[in-house]
Amino acid sequence: MNVNQMIEWAAVILILIGSIVSVISAYGMIRLPDVYTRSHAATKSSTLSVLTCLLGAFIYFWVHDGFVSVRLILGILFVFVTAPVAGHLICRAAYRSRVPLAEGSGEDELKPKLFPEEK
Amino acid sequence: MKTNDVIIQFTAKIVFFIIFFFSIHIFLAGHYTPGGGFVGGLLTSSAVVLLVLAFDLNTVRHVLPINYTYLTAIGLLLALATAAFPMFVGKPFFTHFFDYFNLPLLGKQSLHTAMLFDSGVYLVVVGVTMTIIQTIGEDE
Numbered sequence: 001m002n003v004n005q006m007i008e009w010a011a012v013i014l015i016l017i018g019s020i021v022s023v024i025s026a027y028g029m030i031r032l033p034d035v036y037t038r039s040h041a042a043t044k045s046s047t048l049s050v051l052t053c054l055l056g057a058f059i060y061f062w063v064h065d066g067f068v069s070v071r072l073i074l075g076i077l078f079v080f081v082t083a084p085v086a087g088h089l090i091c092r093a094a095y096r097s098r099v100p101l102a103e104g105s106g107e108d109e110l111k112p113k114l115f116p117e118e119k
Numbered sequence: 120m121k122t123n124d125v126i127i128q129f130t131a132k133i134v135f136f137i138i139f140f141f142s143i144h145i146f147l148a149g150h151y152t153p154g155g156g157f158v159g160g161l162l163t164s165s166a167v168v169l170l171v172l173a174f175d176l177n178t179v180r181h182v183l184p185i186n187y188t189y190l191t192a193i194g195l196l197l198a199l200a201t202a203a204f205p206m207f208v209g210k211p212f213f214t215h216f217f218d219y220f221n222l223p224l225l226g227k228q229s230l231h232t233a234m235l236f237d238s239g240v241y242l243v244v245v246g247v248t249m250t251i252i253q254t255i256g257e258d259e
Contacts, residue, residue: 071141078137085130 007063014056022049034102035094043087050079124173131173138166146241156237160244167245168252176256187249194242201235 028041058072101108146159170179205214217231
């Protein structure tokens with residue numbers, strides 16, 4: 001087993017980790033109680049899974065075909081920048097349209113700032 | 120209460136340039152890889168739409184003072200001129216030419232008149248999409 005094959009195995013393991021993390025993210029979407037915790041599961045872990053999958057594909061094409069794909073790097077950068085912002089915007093829209101927090105959640109510090117008239 | 124849009128506005132400023140340069144890349148690479156004028160035009164207009172979402176229609180119109188109707192007309196004229204030019208040199212309608220040139224910095228490249236036709240398509244797609252979105256968006 002030479003060096004190239006070992007690097008290809010690293011790419012394979014990266015893609016496997018990415019798909020496992022994506023499955024974990026999907027379970028989080030099902031199991032968690034309200035919008036905010038669900039978006040926590042949906043943005044963080046699926047971003048990580050997409051990033052590792054793209055990185056694995058990038059390494060595979062680089063080692064196996066000798067092809068440096070700038071698009072994949074750009075995709076990694078793009079997802080890394082945009083996915084958390086999308087999660088932030090969804091949560092914010094949910095909070096401002098008064099979606100309640102899950103039962104059992106503690107402090108809600110944003111409420112007196114955002115809706116000071118109701119107590 | 121004044122809403123605070125710092126995060127999306129800052130992200131939109133950065134992401135606009137990523138999308139825009141990627142659309143230029145798709146447009147230029149269309150002859151040899153997937154892509155071309157249509158997809159490039161759609162990507163460019165989606166970058167502008169992202170700015171419209173993050174900021175305001177009037178702000179974007181102030182930043183990019185383009186009359187998209189004229190842009191559509193220029194694109195159609197460019198496509199028609201490229202298609203009609205061979206008729207004046209005694210070739211059939213829509214005949215394309217290409218040749219190899221030594222460009223500075225880029226080396227030996229082939230330039231093809233299909234590129235001009237494709238830039239016409241690009242301009243038409245950007246113009247039509249942005250006209251539709253602006254017309255719907257400013258409807259009070």
